[in-house]
Amino acid sequence: MDWLYMLMPIAGVKIFWPGLIVLGVGVGIIGGFFGMGGAWMVTPGLNILGFPMAFAIGTDMAHMAGKSLISTLRHGKFGNVDYKLGFVMLAGTVIGMEMGAQLVMWLERIGSVDKVVRWLYIVLLSGIAWMVFHDYFKLKAKQRAAAAKGEELDKSTTGVEWHKTLHKIKIPPMMHFKAAGIHCSLWLPVVVSFLTGLLAGVLGIGGGLIRMPALIYMVGCPTHVAVGTDLFEVAMSSLYGAGTFTFKGRTELVAAMIMLVGAAVGAQIGTVATKYIKGSGIRFAFGLAVVGCALSILMKLMQPWFPSIKGILDLAATVLVLGLVSLMSLYIFVRMVQGAKKEIASKKQQ
Amino acid sequence: MKKRLYRIWWALTTLLLLAPSWALAAGGKGAPVVIVADTRKLEGMMAWWANLYNESHFYFTVATVVMIPVVGMLFGILADIVMNWIGIDLKSRELAE
Numbered sequence: 001m002d003w004l005y006m007l008m009p010i011a012g013v014k015i016f017w018p019g020l021i022v023l024g025v026g027v028g029i030i031g032g033f034f035g036m037g038g039a040w041m042v043t044p045g046l047n048i049l050g051f052p053m054a055f056a057i058g059t060d061m062a063h064m065a066g067k068s069l070i071s072t073l074r075h076g077k078f079g080n081v082d083y084k085l086g087f088v089m090l091a092g093t094v095i096g097m098e099m100g101a102q103l104v105m106w107l108e109r110i111g112s113v114d115k116v117v118r119w120l121y122i123v124l125l126s127g128i129a130w131m132v133f134h135d136y137f138k139l140k141a142k143q144r145a146a147a148a149k150g151e152e153l154d155k156s157t158t159g160v161e162w163h164k165t166l167h168k169i170k171i172p173p174m175m176h177f178k179a180a181g182i183h184c185s186l187w188l189p190v191v192v193s194f195l196t197g198l199l200a201g202v203l204g205i206g207g208g209l210i211r212m213p214a215l216i217y218m219v220g221c222p223t224h225v226a227v228g229t230d231l232f233e234v235a236m237s238s239l240y241g242a243g244t245f246t247f248k249g250r251t252e253l254v255a256a257m258i259m260l261v262g263a264a265v266g267a268q269i270g271t272v273a274t275k276y277i278k279g280s281g282i283r284f285a286f287g288l289a290v291v292g293c294a295l296s297i298l299m300k301l302m303q304p305w306f307p308s309i310k311g312i313l314d315l316a317a318t319v320l321v322l323g324l325v326s327l328m329s330l331y332i333f334v335r336m337v338q339g340a341k342k343e344i345a346s347k348k349q350q
Numbered sequence: 351m352k353k354r355l356y357r358i359w360w361a362l363t364t365l366l367l368l369a370p371s372w373a374l375a376a377g378g379k380g381a382p383v384v385i386v387a388d389t390r391k392l393e394g395m396m397a398w399w400a401n402l403y404n405e406s407h408f409y410f411t412v413a414t415v416v417m418i419p420v421v422g423m424l425f426g427i428l429a430d431i432v433m434n435w436i437g438i439d440l441k442s443r444e445l446a447e
Contacts, residue, residue, distance in 0.1 A: 009400040010387045062414060066422035073426045077440050173359060186359070242418060246411040249385050249403065253414050254396070257421060264425035272438060344437045 011055045011252050019049050024063065024259035028266020029329040032071040033273055034286050035227030036208025037064040037234045040293050041325050044318060046255070055252050058245030062256035064206065065242050067263035068235035072228065074271040080228030082179035082221070085189055089229075090236055092193030093200075093207065097237070100201015118301050121203055125294035128213050132287035135159035135217070139280055156222065158279075163220030180221045180229070192218045193233075206241075208234050209290070216283070223279030266329070273332045276339025285328065292324040 006017045023045045027038040039060055046056035075081050107116055138159030146153045171185045196214050200207030208230050215226035245251050274282060299317040303310045387400035403410045433440055 007391060007396075009389075009392055009396045010385075010403050012388050062418055066418045066425075069419055069422035070426040070429070073423070074429075074440070078442070173356065239415065239418065243411055243415045246414045247407055249407055249410075251414060253417065254399070256418070260421060260425065264422075264429060268429040268433065272433065272440075340436065340438050343439065347437060347439075 006254075006258075008051075008252050008255055010249075010254075011051060013050050013052075015050055015255060017258055020255055020258045021262035023049070024067070024262025024264075025266040026262075026325045026329045027259075028067050028071075028263035028268075029270040029273075029332050030266075030289070030325060031064075031067055031208075031231070031234075031263075032074070032267040032270025033227070033282065033332050034208070034270075034289065035071075035212045035230035035234070037068060037206035037238055038208075039064065039206050040209070041321055042259075044321060045325075048318065051252070051255070054250045058242070058248075058250035059252045059255050059259075061238050061241040061245050062251050062253060063259040063263060065235055065239040066256070066260045067267050068231050068238060070264050071267040071271050072231045072235050074268060075224075075228030075231055075274075078224070078228070078271075078275065079179055080224045080274070081232050082177050082225055082229045083232065084175075085177045085180055085182075085219075085221075086229050086232040086236075088175070088186065089189050089193035089211075089233060092190045093197035093211075093233055093237060094240070096194040096197020096199075097201035097207070100198045100203075103198075103202050117203060118297060120199075121297055122294055122301070124199065124203070124210065125290050125297070128210070129287050129290045129294065131160065131213060131217060132283050132290065136280055136284050136287065158216070160217055162217050166218060167220060180219070180225045182220050184220070189219055206234055206238060209293070212286070213283075223282050224274055227274060227282065269333055269336050273336035273339065276342075277335055285331070289324065289328060292320060296320045 004016055004018060005014045007014050023042065027042050027045075030036075030041070031038045037060075039057075042060040042063070043053075043056050046059060047053055051059065072081060076083075104117070136159060139157070140159075142157060142159065143153055166188055167182070167184045169185055169188065171187050173186050174183065175186045176183045192214050193211070196207055196210045199210055211233060212226055212230045215221040215230060216223055219226075221229065242251060246253075296317040299313045299320070303313050306313065387403045389397050389400045389404070392400050402413065430440065
Protein backbone atom coordinates (compact mmCIF):
# COMPACT_ATOMS: atom_id res chain seq x y z
CA MET A 1 0.00 0.00 0.00
CA ASP A 2 3.04 2.25 -0.29
CA TRP A 3 1.72 3.76 -3.53
CA LEU A 4 -1.09 5.41 -1.55
CA TYR A 5 1.47 7.59 0.22
CA MET A 6 3.37 10.42 -1.41
CA LEU A 7 6.47 12.24 -0.20
CA MET A 8 5.84 15.99 -0.07
CA PRO A 9 8.96 17.69 -1.46
CA ILE A 10 8.95 20.77 0.79
CA ALA A 11 7.38 19.63 4.08
CA GLY A 12 9.28 16.32 3.83
CA VAL A 13 6.34 14.28 5.17
CA LYS A 14 4.64 11.26 3.59
CA ILE A 15 0.96 11.97 3.00
CA PHE A 16 -2.00 9.70 2.19
CA TRP A 17 -2.84 11.41 -1.14
CA PRO A 18 -6.40 10.00 -1.67
CA GLY A 19 -7.22 11.76 1.64
CA LEU A 20 -6.20 15.05 0.02
CA ILE A 21 -8.57 14.44 -2.91
CA VAL A 22 -11.49 13.53 -0.61
CA LEU A 23 -10.85 16.61 1.53
CA GLY A 24 -10.72 18.70 -1.66
CA VAL A 25 -14.05 17.35 -2.92
CA GLY A 26 -15.79 18.00 0.43
CA VAL A 27 -14.51 21.51 0.90
CA GLY A 28 -15.06 22.29 -2.79
CA ILE A 29 -18.74 21.36 -2.53
CA ILE A 30 -19.29 23.34 0.66
CA GLY A 31 -17.23 26.33 -0.51
CA GLY A 32 -19.00 26.55 -3.87
CA PHE A 33 -22.41 26.25 -2.20
CA PHE A 34 -21.96 28.66 0.71
CA GLY A 35 -19.44 31.04 -0.84
CA MET A 36 -16.62 30.58 1.60
CA GLY A 37 -13.07 29.31 1.58
CA GLY A 38 -13.58 26.76 4.34
CA ALA A 39 -10.27 27.18 6.20
CA TRP A 40 -12.03 26.06 9.40
CA MET A 41 -12.49 22.62 7.79
CA VAL A 42 -9.31 22.24 5.72
CA THR A 43 -6.63 23.36 8.18
CA PRO A 44 -7.53 20.73 10.84
CA GLY A 45 -8.06 18.18 8.03
CA LEU A 46 -4.55 18.73 6.64
CA ASN A 47 -3.14 18.64 10.15
CA ILE A 48 -4.80 15.24 10.71
CA LEU A 49 -3.35 13.94 7.43
CA GLY A 50 0.11 14.76 8.78
CA PHE A 51 1.03 18.31 7.78
CA PRO A 52 2.71 20.56 10.37
CA MET A 53 0.33 23.44 11.25
CA ALA A 54 2.34 26.17 9.45
CA PHE A 55 2.29 24.15 6.20
CA ALA A 56 -1.39 23.29 6.71
CA ILE A 57 -2.37 27.00 6.68
CA GLY A 58 -0.20 27.92 3.66
CA THR A 59 -1.31 24.88 1.64
CA ASP A 60 -4.93 25.60 2.51
CA MET A 61 -4.56 29.19 1.25
CA ALA A 62 -3.03 28.00 -2.04
CA HIS A 63 -5.73 25.43 -2.74
CA MET A 64 -8.45 27.87 -1.62
CA ALA A 65 -7.35 30.45 -4.19
CA GLY A 66 -7.62 27.92 -7.06
CA LYS A 67 -10.87 26.41 -5.84
CA SER A 68 -12.56 29.78 -5.26
CA LEU A 69 -11.49 30.92 -8.70
CA ILE A 70 -13.19 27.88 -10.28
CA SER A 71 -16.38 28.56 -8.27
CA THR A 72 -16.27 32.30 -9.09
CA LEU A 73 -16.03 31.55 -12.82
CA ARG A 74 -19.01 29.23 -12.61
CA HIS A 75 -21.09 31.64 -10.45
CA GLY A 76 -20.07 34.44 -12.83
CA LYS A 77 -21.66 32.59 -15.73
CA PHE A 78 -24.91 32.30 -13.75
CA GLY A 79 -24.77 36.06 -13.14
CA ASN A 80 -24.17 35.54 -9.43
CA VAL A 81 -21.03 37.69 -9.18
CA ASP A 82 -21.21 41.46 -8.85
CA TYR A 83 -17.63 42.30 -9.82
CA LYS A 84 -18.12 46.03 -9.19
CA LEU A 85 -19.29 45.34 -5.64
CA GLY A 86 -16.47 42.82 -5.23
CA PHE A 87 -13.79 45.36 -6.18
CA VAL A 88 -15.32 48.07 -3.95
CA MET A 89 -15.34 45.64 -1.02
CA LEU A 90 -11.84 44.33 -1.73
CA ALA A 91 -10.20 47.58 -0.55
CA GLY A 92 -12.13 47.56 2.74
CA THR A 93 -11.45 43.83 3.25
CA VAL A 94 -7.67 44.09 2.76
CA ILE A 95 -7.30 47.13 5.01
CA GLY A 96 -9.58 45.65 7.66
CA MET A 97 -7.59 42.40 7.61
CA GLU A 98 -4.26 44.18 8.00
CA MET A 99 -5.60 46.24 10.90
CA GLY A 100 -7.04 43.07 12.46
CA ALA A 101 -3.62 41.41 12.18
CA GLN A 102 -2.04 44.43 13.96
CA LEU A 103 -4.69 44.16 16.67
CA VAL A 104 -3.73 40.50 17.16
CA MET A 105 -0.06 41.54 17.54
CA TRP A 106 -1.10 44.03 20.22
CA LEU A 107 -3.15 41.36 22.00
CA GLU A 108 -0.12 39.06 21.75
CA ARG A 109 2.02 41.70 23.47
CA ILE A 110 -0.41 41.96 26.39
CA GLY A 111 -0.59 38.16 26.47
CA SER A 112 -4.29 37.45 25.99
CA VAL A 113 -4.57 36.70 22.28
CA ASP A 114 -5.75 33.07 22.47
CA LYS A 115 -8.52 33.71 24.97
CA VAL A 116 -9.83 36.84 23.24
CA VAL A 117 -9.75 35.31 19.76
CA ARG A 118 -11.50 32.07 20.69
CA TRP A 119 -14.24 33.73 22.72
CA LEU A 120 -14.73 36.37 20.04
CA TYR A 121 -15.13 33.51 17.58
CA ILE A 122 -17.84 31.92 19.72
CA VAL A 123 -19.72 35.21 20.22
CA LEU A 124 -19.54 35.98 16.51
CA LEU A 125 -20.65 32.53 15.36
CA SER A 126 -23.52 32.52 17.86
CA GLY A 127 -24.59 35.93 16.54
CA ILE A 128 -24.47 34.73 12.92
CA ALA A 129 -26.39 31.54 13.74
CA TRP A 130 -29.05 33.56 15.60
CA MET A 131 -29.33 35.99 12.67
CA VAL A 132 -29.68 33.21 10.08
CA PHE A 133 -32.33 31.23 11.99
CA HIS A 134 -34.20 34.36 13.08
CA ASP A 135 -34.37 35.38 9.40
CA TYR A 136 -35.47 31.89 8.31
CA PHE A 137 -38.32 31.63 10.82
CA LYS A 138 -39.41 35.22 10.18
CA LEU A 139 -39.65 34.42 6.46
CA LYS A 140 -41.70 31.30 7.21
CA ALA A 141 -44.05 33.40 9.40
CA LYS A 142 -44.43 35.94 6.57
CA GLN A 143 -45.21 33.12 4.14
CA ARG A 144 -47.83 31.67 6.50
CA ALA A 145 -49.44 35.08 7.00
CA ALA A 146 -49.57 35.67 3.25
CA ALA A 147 -51.02 32.19 2.63
CA ALA A 148 -53.74 32.85 5.23
CA LYS A 149 -54.75 35.94 3.25
CA GLY A 150 -54.65 33.94 0.03
CA GLU A 151 -51.69 35.93 -1.28
CA GLU A 152 -48.25 34.90 -2.44
CA LEU A 153 -45.04 36.58 -1.31
CA ASP A 154 -42.66 38.16 -3.80
CA LYS A 155 -39.77 35.80 -4.69
CA SER A 156 -37.18 38.28 -3.42
CA THR A 157 -38.76 38.66 0.04
CA THR A 158 -36.48 37.87 2.95
CA GLY A 159 -37.26 37.49 6.63
CA VAL A 160 -34.93 40.13 8.06
CA GLU A 161 -34.75 43.36 6.07
CA TRP A 162 -32.15 45.47 7.88
CA HIS A 163 -30.55 46.43 4.59
CA LYS A 164 -33.64 48.50 3.71
CA THR A 165 -32.92 50.77 6.70
CA LEU A 166 -29.22 50.98 5.77
CA HIS A 167 -30.10 51.86 2.16
CA LYS A 168 -31.92 54.96 3.47
CA ILE A 169 -28.54 56.47 4.41
CA LYS A 170 -27.82 58.48 1.28
CA ILE A 171 -24.27 59.76 1.79
CA PRO A 172 -22.70 60.49 -1.64
CA PRO A 173 -21.32 59.04 -3.82
CA MET A 174 -24.35 56.84 -4.50
CA MET A 175 -23.70 53.73 -6.57
CA HIS A 176 -25.70 51.18 -8.50
CA PHE A 177 -24.64 47.52 -8.42
CA LYS A 178 -26.33 45.87 -11.37
CA ALA A 179 -25.90 42.15 -10.67
CA ALA A 180 -26.89 42.58 -7.02
CA GLY A 181 -29.72 44.95 -7.96
CA ILE A 182 -28.74 47.44 -5.24
CA HIS A 183 -28.62 51.23 -5.27
CA CYS A 184 -26.89 52.51 -2.15
CA SER A 185 -24.18 54.76 -0.78
CA LEU A 186 -20.68 53.58 -1.68
CA TRP A 187 -19.85 53.86 2.03
CA LEU A 188 -22.17 51.00 2.96
CA PRO A 189 -20.19 48.15 1.27
CA VAL A 190 -16.89 49.85 2.15
CA VAL A 191 -17.72 50.05 5.87
CA VAL A 192 -19.24 46.54 5.93
CA SER A 193 -16.19 45.04 4.19
CA PHE A 194 -13.82 46.94 6.50
CA LEU A 195 -15.60 45.61 9.62
CA THR A 196 -15.83 42.04 8.32
CA GLY A 197 -12.17 42.24 7.21
CA LEU A 198 -11.16 43.51 10.66
CA LEU A 199 -12.95 40.61 12.36
CA ALA A 200 -11.46 38.12 9.89
CA GLY A 201 -7.98 39.55 10.54
CA VAL A 202 -8.41 39.20 14.31
CA LEU A 203 -9.76 35.67 14.01
CA GLY A 204 -7.16 34.65 11.41
CA ILE A 205 -9.69 33.36 8.90
CA GLY A 206 -10.50 34.14 5.26
CA GLY A 207 -13.70 35.91 6.22
CA GLY A 208 -16.31 34.18 4.04
CA LEU A 209 -18.07 32.93 7.14
CA ILE A 210 -18.74 36.55 8.19
CA ARG A 211 -18.88 38.31 4.81
CA MET A 212 -21.52 36.10 3.20
CA PRO A 213 -24.24 36.85 5.81
CA ALA A 214 -23.11 40.51 5.97
CA LEU A 215 -23.63 40.81 2.21
CA ILE A 216 -27.18 39.49 2.60
CA TYR A 217 -28.34 41.21 5.79
CA MET A 218 -26.39 44.50 5.69
CA VAL A 219 -25.72 45.22 2.01
CA GLY A 220 -28.94 43.62 0.73
CA CYS A 221 -27.59 41.18 -1.88
CA PRO A 222 -29.79 38.28 -2.98
CA THR A 223 -28.36 35.08 -1.40
CA HIS A 224 -27.05 33.66 -4.71
CA VAL A 225 -25.25 36.92 -5.58
CA ALA A 226 -23.85 37.12 -2.03
CA VAL A 227 -22.39 33.61 -2.46
CA GLY A 228 -20.83 34.42 -5.87
CA THR A 229 -19.47 37.84 -4.88
CA ASP A 230 -18.05 36.49 -1.66
CA LEU A 231 -16.24 33.75 -3.57
CA PHE A 232 -14.64 36.42 -5.77
CA GLU A 233 -13.39 38.14 -2.58
CA VAL A 234 -12.13 34.81 -1.19
CA ALA A 235 -10.26 34.04 -4.45
CA MET A 236 -8.51 37.41 -4.41
CA SER A 237 -7.64 37.49 -0.72
CA SER A 238 -6.47 33.86 -0.59
CA LEU A 239 -4.22 34.39 -3.64
CA TYR A 240 -2.61 37.24 -1.70
CA GLY A 241 -2.44 34.99 1.38
CA ALA A 242 -0.93 32.14 -0.65
CA GLY A 243 1.74 34.56 -1.95
CA THR A 244 2.75 35.74 1.53
CA PHE A 245 2.76 32.23 3.03
CA THR A 246 4.75 30.86 0.08
CA PHE A 247 7.31 33.66 0.40
CA LYS A 248 7.77 32.58 4.02
CA GLY A 249 8.32 29.04 2.71
CA ARG A 250 5.19 27.51 4.23
CA THR A 251 3.25 26.23 1.21
CA GLU A 252 3.23 22.70 -0.19
CA LEU A 253 2.04 23.34 -3.73
CA VAL A 254 2.09 19.64 -4.69
CA ALA A 255 -0.50 18.92 -1.99
CA ALA A 256 -2.52 21.99 -2.99
CA MET A 257 -2.61 20.76 -6.61
CA ILE A 258 -3.75 17.26 -5.57
CA MET A 259 -6.49 18.85 -3.44
CA LEU A 260 -7.43 21.06 -6.37
CA VAL A 261 -8.22 17.97 -8.47
CA GLY A 262 -10.92 17.04 -5.96
CA ALA A 263 -11.92 20.62 -5.23
CA ALA A 264 -12.44 21.36 -8.95
CA VAL A 265 -15.10 18.65 -9.09
CA GLY A 266 -16.56 19.60 -5.70
CA ALA A 267 -16.69 23.32 -6.52
CA GLN A 268 -18.71 22.61 -9.65
CA ILE A 269 -21.16 20.42 -7.75
CA GLY A 270 -21.59 23.01 -4.98
CA THR A 271 -22.00 25.89 -7.39
CA VAL A 272 -24.47 24.16 -9.71
CA ALA A 273 -26.48 23.00 -6.64
CA THR A 274 -27.24 26.68 -5.79
CA LYS A 275 -29.26 26.73 -9.02
CA TYR A 276 -31.74 24.24 -7.62
CA ILE A 277 -32.07 25.47 -4.03
CA LYS A 278 -33.84 28.60 -2.82
CA GLY A 279 -31.92 31.32 -0.98
CA SER A 280 -33.64 30.51 2.33
CA GLY A 281 -32.53 26.85 1.99
CA ILE A 282 -28.92 27.93 1.45
CA ARG A 283 -29.11 30.24 4.46
CA PHE A 284 -30.64 27.54 6.69
CA ALA A 285 -27.90 25.00 5.78
CA PHE A 286 -25.31 27.75 6.33
CA GLY A 287 -26.72 28.32 9.82
CA LEU A 288 -26.29 24.61 10.62
CA ALA A 289 -22.66 24.74 9.42
CA VAL A 290 -22.04 27.77 11.66
CA VAL A 291 -23.55 25.98 14.69
CA GLY A 292 -21.31 22.94 14.04
CA CYS A 293 -18.25 25.16 13.71
CA ALA A 294 -19.11 27.00 16.98
CA LEU A 295 -19.63 23.71 18.85
CA SER A 296 -16.26 22.34 17.72
CA ILE A 297 -14.49 25.52 18.94
CA LEU A 298 -16.42 25.37 22.22
CA MET A 299 -15.14 21.82 22.74
CA LYS A 300 -11.57 23.07 22.29
CA LEU A 301 -12.19 25.97 24.69
CA MET A 302 -13.54 23.65 27.36
CA GLN A 303 -10.39 21.48 27.40
CA PRO A 304 -8.45 23.43 30.10
CA TRP A 305 -11.46 23.17 32.46
CA PHE A 306 -11.81 19.41 32.01
CA PRO A 307 -8.24 18.07 31.65
CA SER A 308 -9.34 14.49 32.38
CA ILE A 309 -11.46 14.33 29.20
CA LYS A 310 -9.20 16.53 27.04
CA GLY A 311 -8.53 13.71 24.57
CA ILE A 312 -12.24 12.90 24.19
CA LEU A 313 -13.14 16.56 23.61
CA ASP A 314 -10.39 16.94 21.03
CA LEU A 315 -11.53 13.82 19.18
CA ALA A 316 -15.19 14.89 19.39
CA ALA A 317 -14.35 18.32 17.90
CA THR A 318 -12.52 16.71 14.96
CA VAL A 319 -15.28 14.12 14.40
CA LEU A 320 -17.89 16.90 14.51
CA VAL A 321 -16.10 19.04 11.87
CA LEU A 322 -15.37 16.11 9.54
CA GLY A 323 -18.84 14.60 10.06
CA LEU A 324 -20.46 17.94 9.31
CA VAL A 325 -18.41 18.34 6.12
CA SER A 326 -19.33 14.81 4.96
CA LEU A 327 -23.07 15.14 5.72
CA MET A 328 -23.40 18.59 4.17
CA SER A 329 -21.44 17.55 1.08
CA LEU A 330 -23.68 14.51 0.67
CA TYR A 331 -26.86 16.60 1.06
CA ILE A 332 -25.67 19.20 -1.51
CA PHE A 333 -24.55 16.45 -3.92
CA VAL A 334 -27.94 14.70 -3.72
CA ARG A 335 -29.83 17.99 -4.27
CA MET A 336 -27.60 18.82 -7.25
CA VAL A 337 -28.18 15.41 -8.87
CA GLN A 338 -31.96 15.64 -8.27
CA GLY A 339 -32.08 19.16 -9.73
CA ALA A 340 -29.97 18.28 -12.76
CA LYS A 341 -32.09 15.18 -13.46
CA LYS A 342 -35.27 17.28 -13.35
CA GLU A 343 -33.78 19.92 -15.63
CA ILE A 344 -32.55 17.41 -18.20
CA ALA A 345 -35.91 15.56 -18.14
CA SER A 346 -37.86 18.79 -18.72
CA LYS A 347 -35.52 19.73 -21.58
CA LYS A 348 -36.17 16.38 -23.23
CA GLN A 349 -39.94 16.90 -22.93
CA GLN A 350 -39.79 20.27 -24.73
CA MET B 351 -21.85 69.92 0.63
CA LYS B 352 -21.82 67.32 -2.14
CA LYS B 353 -18.40 68.57 -3.34
CA ARG B 354 -16.99 68.37 0.18
CA LEU B 355 -18.26 64.79 0.60
CA TYR B 356 -16.64 63.82 -2.69
CA ARG B 357 -13.36 65.34 -1.48
CA ILE B 358 -13.62 63.41 1.79
CA TRP B 359 -14.32 60.26 -0.22
CA TRP B 360 -11.15 60.64 -2.31
CA ALA B 361 -9.03 61.58 0.71
CA LEU B 362 -10.24 58.48 2.57
CA THR B 363 -9.69 56.26 -0.49
CA THR B 364 -6.06 57.43 -0.62
CA LEU B 365 -5.75 56.84 3.12
CA LEU B 366 -7.23 53.35 2.78
CA LEU B 367 -4.80 52.47 0.00
CA LEU B 368 -1.80 53.65 2.03
CA ALA B 369 -2.91 52.24 5.40
CA PRO B 370 -1.68 48.64 4.90
CA SER B 371 1.92 49.76 4.34
CA TRP B 372 1.80 51.89 7.52
CA ALA B 373 0.21 49.06 9.45
CA LEU B 374 2.83 46.62 8.17
CA ALA B 375 5.65 49.04 9.00
CA ALA B 376 4.37 49.30 12.57
CA GLY B 377 4.33 45.53 13.11
CA GLY B 378 7.06 43.62 14.96
CA LYS B 379 9.32 41.18 13.13
CA GLY B 380 8.86 37.41 13.50
CA ALA B 381 11.64 34.95 14.28
CA PRO B 382 13.56 34.03 11.08
CA VAL B 383 12.97 30.26 10.90
CA VAL B 384 14.44 28.75 7.72
CA ILE B 385 13.18 25.40 6.42
CA VAL B 386 15.28 23.58 3.84
CA ALA B 387 13.73 20.94 1.59
CA ASP B 388 15.53 17.57 1.61
CA THR B 389 16.13 16.80 -2.08
CA ARG B 390 18.07 13.56 -1.60
CA LYS B 391 15.04 11.26 -2.01
CA LEU B 392 13.47 13.25 -4.86
CA GLU B 393 13.71 12.83 -8.61
CA GLY B 394 12.66 14.69 -11.77
CA MET B 395 10.03 17.42 -11.40
CA MET B 396 9.83 17.00 -7.63
CA ALA B 397 13.60 17.47 -7.25
CA TRP B 398 13.48 20.57 -9.50
CA TRP B 399 10.60 22.00 -7.47
CA ALA B 400 12.35 21.40 -4.12
CA ASN B 401 15.59 22.90 -5.51
CA LEU B 402 13.70 26.00 -6.65
CA TYR B 403 12.38 26.32 -3.07
CA ASN B 404 15.89 26.01 -1.61
CA GLU B 405 17.47 28.43 -4.06
CA SER B 406 14.94 31.28 -4.12
CA HIS B 407 11.74 31.76 -2.20
CA PHE B 408 10.97 34.69 -4.49
CA TYR B 409 10.93 32.62 -7.72
CA PHE B 410 9.16 29.84 -5.84
CA THR B 411 6.44 32.33 -4.81
CA VAL B 412 6.10 33.75 -8.33
CA ALA B 413 5.77 30.22 -9.77
CA THR B 414 3.14 29.31 -7.12
CA VAL B 415 1.07 32.48 -7.57
CA VAL B 416 1.09 32.03 -11.38
CA MET B 417 0.36 28.30 -11.32
CA ILE B 418 -2.66 28.43 -8.98
CA PRO B 419 -4.93 30.60 -11.20
CA VAL B 420 -3.72 28.87 -14.38
CA VAL B 421 -4.52 25.39 -13.03
CA GLY B 422 -7.81 26.72 -11.58
CA MET B 423 -8.81 28.13 -14.98
CA LEU B 424 -7.88 24.88 -16.73
CA PHE B 425 -9.97 22.80 -14.33
CA GLY B 426 -12.82 25.30 -14.70
CA ILE B 427 -12.82 25.02 -18.50
CA LEU B 428 -12.60 21.23 -18.30
CA ALA B 429 -15.59 21.11 -15.94
CA ASP B 430 -17.51 23.44 -18.28
CA ILE B 431 -17.07 20.95 -21.10
CA VAL B 432 -18.22 18.04 -18.92
CA MET B 433 -21.27 19.92 -17.55
CA ASN B 434 -22.32 21.03 -21.03
CA TRP B 435 -21.98 17.46 -22.23
CA ILE B 436 -24.25 16.25 -19.38
CA GLY B 437 -26.84 18.81 -20.51
CA ILE B 438 -26.94 21.25 -17.57
CA ASP B 439 -27.81 24.84 -18.46
CA LEU B 440 -24.86 26.88 -17.23
CA LYS B 441 -25.98 30.32 -18.36
CA SER B 442 -29.20 30.98 -16.50
CA ARG B 443 -30.74 30.54 -13.09
CA GLU B 444 -33.84 31.79 -11.35
CA LEU B 445 -33.34 33.90 -8.23
CA ALA B 446 -35.66 33.02 -5.36
CA GLU B 447 -35.24 33.76 -1.69
